[in-house]
Amino acid sequence: MKIFNTKKDITNCLLEYKTKKQPIGFVPTMGALHQGHLSLIKEAKAENEVVVVSIFVNPTQFDNSSDLEKYPKTLEKDIELLKSINCDFLFAPTVDEIYAENIISESFNFDGLEHQMEGEFRTGHFNGVGTIVKALFQIIMPNNAYFGEKDFQQLQIVKKMTEQQKLPVVVKGCEIYREKDGLAMSSRNVRLTKEHRKAAPFIYKTLLQVQTLFTQKSILEINSWVKKEFEKQPLLKLEYFCIANTQTLQAATNKKQDTEYRAFMAVFAGEIRLIDNIKLENCN
Secondary structure (H helix, E strand, O other), X not given: OEEEXXXXXXXXXXXXXXXXXXXXXXXXXXXXXXXXXXXXXXXXXXXXXXXXXXXXXXXXXXXXXXXXXXXXXXXXXXXXXXHHOOOOEEEOOOHHHHHOOOOOOOOOOOOOHHHOOHHHHOOOHHHHHHHHHHHHHHHHOOOEEEEEHHHHHHHHHHHHHHHHOOOOOEEEEEOXXXXXXXXXXXXXXXXXXXXXXXXXXXXXXXXXXXXXXXXXXXXXXXXXXHHHHHHOOOOEEXXXXXXXXXXXXXXXOOOOOOOOEEEEEEEEEOOEEEEEEEEOOOOO
């Protein structure tokens, strides 16, 4: 695996593949890699001639400076993991390489996708996401890019940004990769205390029950049920729960035919904020 730290070097390296029209797959990450990331990379390797992984902790998408400081950084371990699955190229730039002296976000209009759920609780977050993904797409110029559905709202926003900016990249969503007890894999999981790690699978357990209830109860009844269930959990604090239209991400109050829905939630396990979601049965 070749490692690059500058835009110039990674661009020059990839030029021969672009010239030969050989497909390039791209998996952008913030490091602290886990099996969920590796599943994205494996999917990319199956569909492309070469795969580029980026590791870059993007400062403009953190609305909380403490969260940025505490975000796990494990570059040496990440490199070993990438080598173990025969990743082709790693792009690991510095903040200066990406932003120079201007560490601010571009301002985007994602047709309202950015105002729902995460956008309501994390000011400026999606402008930061749009800024870094656009920059990385312009540097790597991949044919295909792979994102996990755990961050489903982010996935939809990246698709919207790619469409709006007319970038020639196919953005692909990949299924959520989970621990054996159902907890969605996340780089933040390593920061959970033993007690909070033991409690955290309740998030997915609740989502599975919501999936069943969606065929039996109204959305308002489900919202109320979820809130009451979390009130019984002393180690978990529900920030939000929402059943939303998959396309618009707007919260739904009633089920409509021929509309796809997902259930989303954000939960604090102590200081650590966890998000998860699940697809719900189509209302045909």
